Amino acid sequence: xxxxxxxxxxxxxxxxxxASAQVLYFxxxxxxxxxxxxxxxxxxxxxxxxxxxATGGYSLFDLGVNVQPSEYxxxxxxxxxxxxxxxxxxDGSVITFRQIKLDGIISKKVKYExxxxxxxxxxxxxxxxxxxxxxxxxxxxxQRRKIVYYENFNNGNKWRLQxxxxxxxxxFDKGIEKIGIQAxxxxxxxxxxxxxxxxxxxxxxxxxxxxxxxxxQAGLNYIALTDLAGTSPSPxxxxxxxxxxxxxxxxxxxxxxxxxxxxxxxGSNYKYTxxxxxxxxxxxxxxxxxxxxxxxxxxxxxxxxxxxxxxxxSPGAQTRRVFDYGTNxxxxxxxxxxxxxxxxxxxxxxxxxxxxxxxxxxxxxxxQYNPMYNNITPYGLATPNRQGVxxxxxxxxxxxxxxxxxxxNLLSELRPEINxxxxxxxxxxxxxxxxxxxxxxxxxxxxxxxxxxxxxxTRTLAPNKIDLSSTTIDAGAVIExxxxxxxxxxxxxxxxxxxxxxxxxxxxxxxxxxPVSVFxxxxxxxxxxxxxxxxxxKNAFTTVQYHALNVTDAQNLTLDKKPTHYIINQVFINYTxxx
Amino acid sequence: MKDYYKLLVLLCIVAxxxxxxxxxxxxxxxxxxxxxxxLFNNSYFKATILEPNFSIDPSDQETFEAEFSEEVTWxxxxxxxxxxxxxxxxxxxxxxxxxxxxxxxxxxxxYFFRTGEKVVASLTFLGSxxxxxxxxxxxxxxxxxxxxxxxxxxxxEKGTYxxxxxxxxxPVDKSxxxxxxxxxxxxxxxxxxxxxxxxxxxxxxRDINGDTITTEIAGSIExxxxxxxxxxxxxxxxxxxxxxxxxxxxxxxxxxxxxxxxPSDVYFNIYxxxxxxxxxxxxxxxxxxxxxxxxxxxGKKAENYAxxxxxxxxxxxxxWIGWKLVSVKYSDLTLSGDGAKAVxxxxxxxxxxxxxxxxxxxxLAKGGKASVRFDFATFTMGKPFNPNE
Numbered sequence: 001x002x003x004x005x006x007x008x009x010x011x012x013x014x015x016x017x018x019a020s021a022q023v024l025y026f027x028x029x030x031x032x033x034x035x036x037x038x039x040x041x042x043x044x045x046x047x048x049x050x051x052x053x054a055t056g057g058y059s060l061f062d063l064g065v066n067v068q069p070s071e072y073x074x075x076x077x078x079x080x081x082x083x084x085x086x087x088x089x090x091d092g093s094v095i096t097f098r099q100i101k102l103d104g105i106i107s108k109k110v111k112y113e114x115x116x117x118x119x120x121x122x123x124x125x126x127x128x129x130x131x132x133x134x135x136x137x138x139x140x141x142x143q144r145r146k147i148v149y150y151e152n153f154n155n156g157n158k159w160r161l162q163x164x165x166x167x168x169x170x171x172f173d174k175g176i177e178k179i180g181i182q183a184x185x186x187x188x189x190x191x192x193x194x195x196x197x198x199x200x201x202x203x204x205x206x207x208x209x210x211x212x213x214x215x216x217q218a219g220l221n222y223i224a225l226t227d228l229a230g231t232s233p234s235p236x237x238x239x240x241x242x243x244x245x246x247x248x249x250x251x252x253x254x255x256x257x258x259x260x261x262x263x264x265x266x267g268s269n270y271k272y273t274x275x276x277x278x279x280x281x282x283x284x285x286x287x288x289x290x291x292x293x294x295x296x297x298x299x300x301x302x303x304x305x306x307x308x309x310x311x312x313x314s315p316g317a318q319t320r321r322v323f324d325y326g327t328n329x330x331x332x333x334x335x336x337x338x339x340x341x342x343x344x345x346x347x348x349x350x351x352x353x354x355x356x357x358x359x360x361x362x363x364x365x366x367x368q369y370n371p372m373y374n375n376i377t378p379y380g381l382a383t384p385n386r387q388g389v390x391x392x393x394x395x396x397x398x399x400x401x402x403x404x405x406x407x408x409n410l411l412s413e414l415r416p417e418i419n420x421x422x423x424x425x426x427x428x429x430x431x432x433x434x435x436x437x438x439x440x441x442x443x444x445x446x447x448x449x450x451x452x453x454x455x456x457x458t459r460t461l462a463p464n465k466i467d468l469s470s471t472t473i474d475a476g477a478v479i480e481x482x483x484x485x486x487x488x489x490x491x492x493x494x495x496x497x498x499x500x501x502x503x504x505x506x507x508x509x510x511x512x513x514x515p516v517s518v519f520x521x522x523x524x525x526x527x528x529x530x531x532x533x534x535x536x537x538k539n540a541f542t543t544v545q546y547h548a549l550n551v552t553d554a555q556n557l558t559l560d561k562k563p564t565h566y567i568i569n570q571v572f573i574n575y576t577x578x579x
Numbered sequence: 580m581k582d583y584y585k586l587l588v589l590l591c592i593v594a595x596x597x598x599x600x601x602x603x604x605x606x607x608x609x610x611x612x613x614x615x616x617x618l619f620n621n622s623y624f625k626a627t628i629l630e631p632n633f634s635i636d637p638s639d640q641e642t643f644e645a646e647f648s649e650e651v652t653w654x655x656x657x658x659x660x661x662x663x664x665x666x667x668x669x670x671x672x673x674x675x676x677x678x679x680x681x682x683x684x685x686x687x688x689x690y691f692f693r694t695g696e697k698v699v700a701s702l703t704f705l706g707s708x709x710x711x712x713x714x715x716x717x718x719x720x721x722x723x724x725x726x727x728x729x730x731x732x733x734x735x736e737k738g739t740y741x742x743x744x745x746x747x748x749x750p751v752d753k754s755x756x757x758x759x760x761x762x763x764x765x766x767x768x769x770x771x772x773x774x775x776x777x778x779x780x781x782x783x784x785r786d787i788n789g790d791t792i793t794t795e796i797a798g799s800i801e802x803x804x805x806x807x808x809x810x811x812x813x814x815x816x817x818x819x820x821x822x823x824x825x826x827x828x829x830x831x832x833x834x835x836x837x838x839x840x841x842p843s844d845v846y847f848n849i850y851x852x853x854x855x856x857x858x859x860x861x862x863x864x865x866x867x868x869x870x871x872x873x874x875x876x877x878g879k880k881a882e883n884y885a886x887x888x889x890x891x892x893x894x895x896x897x898x899w900i901g902w903k904l905v906s907v908k909y910s911d912l913t914l915s916g917d918g919a920k921a922v923x924x925x926x927x928x929x930x931x932x933x934x935x936x937x938x939x940x941x942x943l944a945k946g947g948k949a950s951v952r953f954d955f956a957t958f959t960m961g962k963p964f965n966p967n968e
Binding site: 283309310385414415416417418419463464499501503510511512518520 | 608
């Protein structure tokens with residue numbers, strides 16, 4: 001660690017000395033965070049070993065150093081100093097490099113990035129999908145989710161990867177407006193010499209998109225995931241997965257209405273060789289839709305149909321950002337009637353835990369998920385084995401008075417999991433944001449948000465019927481009581497009832513055994529939260545919040561036949577400065 | 580021009596939409612039991628052998644039998660009451676017999692079933708609370724030696740180093756167990772890391788401070804005992820050499836029959852337990868009998884420990900916490916020798932000539948404390964050790 005500190009200090013000094021010959025600037029983030037937690041309920045009864053209270057937190061400082069010797073070259077590094085709450089230098093203090101990147105322009109035409117880069121292609125090739133519906137989440141929850149996203153480099157739908165990316169745009173005088181070309185190569189797994197399983201794994205690809213005019217554009221996407229044979233002691237573990245897709249969009253205006261026809265289609269080619277066996281499969285998908293936008297009202301309606309094959313394999317688009325069965329940082333286990341039990345990932349964990357329940361690595365298999373959170377598209381738009389219709393509408397502008405949207409999915413499995421019928425999925429989600437102060441002409445802001453997500457999964461043929469419904473509702477408000485002081489309130493509830501089966505997949509991503517999990521949900525959890533936010537400036541605030549999670553699981557009964565029930569009361573204090 | 584684009588896109592959509600896919604189920608059949616489900620013959624669920632012997636060749640083949648009133652998805656879970664070892668069988672059928680469950684003493688996960696251990700077999704059904712159990716006793720645990728495939732290090736002889744040298748950097752205090760070296764350096768034959776001589780093999784784990792670890796995961800992987808090496812670099816024996824070396828032990832000679840001569844075909848496998856102390860490094864050396872005189876000839880002190888034949892090596896920092904199976908391909912080994920001792924064999928990787936395997940504990944920091952535990956070392960041919968196969 002001392003070497004890092006000395007190296008970084010030397011770097012700063014050298015850069016400062018030479019700052020007159022080049023542009024040197026800093027950016028970053030500072031954050032102090034403290035939580036105090038209290039677990040109550042009929043868990044940990046007569047258990048003196050498992051904790052009921054926890055205090056945690058840290059302060060950290062991310063200093064981004066950007067050096068720009070010329071307008072064509074920039075080097076940027078972010079160093080992180082993190083001190084655990086209650087720690088001191090040498091005990092709890094950690095200094096690490098958070099990210100390093102070189103970028104620039106060659107010959108005023110080709111942009112390049114090397115190092116830690118954020119990449120995204122289409123929803124079926126390279127896309128970091130959200131794990132749920134958070135479009136109109138209460139600010140008091142969204143604020144904490146932003147911390148989780150920041151810590152895990154969840155920058156929109158981009159994946160944080162390590163490698164190189166180049167792009168260029170060719171502009172034409174006639175016939176075609178411009179052609180964009182992008183190519184990248186990243187290493188997503190480093191060979192682990194001693195586990196014999198994982199060789200160096202590269203992900204590379206690119207996109208060519210043609211903008212013919214404002215009326216037509218089309219693109220070609222390619223992405224591959226390849227193991228480098230020979231970088232692992234075990235010689236016969238090699239994955240080679242390729243996905244190629246094409247996308248297009250036609251636009252045409254009729255009066256104030258813009259009509260669009262859009263779509264994407266393509267296929268995957270998968271080959272995986274393990275020690276004793278190998279597997280290859282090919283499949284395809286297509287997704288096409290129409291939309292109409294009425295500009296004066298900012299109204300948009302759309303409908304699409306998609307068909308994604310059961311063997312369509314696109315790790316860059318199907319990898320989940322959340323491990324539903326990861327280890328919670330907060331009260332990971334509790335005892336129930338003397339038996340240690342893993343605490344299921346809750347709503348509170350999903351917006352506040354930035355640790356082991358989050359995934360930042362592209363994975364070659366479909367990771368198990370908890371159906372009560374997202375059973376329709378657990379792997380994003382590219383979820384395999386789905387066909388059906390999506391219709392939706394949105395209206396308004398959240399920067400003005402109000403905005404609302406609604407989406408309905410009517411999907412089904414393309415291929416049944418077993419012989420007695422396919423699952424059918426119905427999903428309805430929507431939400432709104434209303435700036436009440438603009439309606440009432442108040443000087444101080446009053447903002448209301450609300451959202452709901454309902455999912456219903458069925459399989460009707462006996463004996464393995466499925467009937468699972470889950471509903472999530474979110475409501476919140478931000479009330480500006482003083483010029484720089486806001487009151488934040490929020491409420492979330494999730495209810496899941498019914499049954500579902502979950503089948504295990506092997507290393508080849510194939511369902512190979514009987515279901516590892518049978519769910520019989522009688523589950524309710526809710527979070528109520530309230531707090532204050534003091535805005536020091538546009539980029540700095542302090543907030544003090546109280547969150548109360550209340551979970552009732554009637555599937556898992558105690559010995560006296562009562563539902564498992566626990567409450568987590570949490571006090572959360574946070575100071576954040578972005579510069 | 581625009582029409583060409585439209586035509587191309589439409590053709591693509593039509594082509595994709597017209598592709599035929601198979602419509603078979605994507606997974607194996609499963610079914611939960613109905614309300615009238617029952618086990619026939621008075622809920623009969625029994626093992627065919629009460630005390631199976633898995634050490635003989637061919638091994639006993641344990642089978643659990645039951646008959647159901649209907650086809651259901653079932654699961655048999657075998658759990659060793661002492662080792663915690665687990666083996667499971669899943670199926671979809673109307674009865675249990677040798678066609679869907681044959682157990683030869685293998686396990687899943689880390690822990691091996693043990694000789695003399697009671698094993699509880701639990702029969703459960705998908706989506707049901709029904710539970711049936713039976714208990715058996717393992718007469719002898721599985722013999723993992725499979726000619727041409729797996730060679731276990733079943734015979735351990737005394738270390739080739741002299742006791743004095745071995746303890747050169749050894750314990751802080753011979754009378755204190757905290758940092759005693761617990762591997763065997765005396766005695767003649769040790770069987771499979773299990774038979775303690777001179778109380779030098781511990782049957783329980785200790786952490787870096789010498790405290791006993793009592794959690795289940797701290798138990799040995801296979802059998803009742805494991806090897807533990809622990810010590811502090813350079814402060815014992817009156818000399819402060821601070822050379823990272825703490826201690827080591829040599830295992831066996833002439834026991835590696837059946838080894839392939841192709842170094843890319845041979846793997847060395849060992850279970851290693853780490854405490855996460857970030858200061859311990861395990862080095863494994865492989866001495867080859869290049870002159871085929873039946874022994875691996877090491878150097879003597881008077882000869883500056885120059886090795887007369889080939890010794891190959893690998894080292895691994897034991898930074899993790901808990902047990903881990905480490906497998907290394909023989910062709911990835913490098914020649915031993917740190918400058919102080921030369922290696923004077925034919926410098927060819929010849930696994931079939933291995934006559935000695937040595938384990939060395941190093942501290943990654945001069946003067947640092949380090950410890951490592953290991954268990955069940957094997958050579959495997961063709962692929963790394965996999966207890967499930």
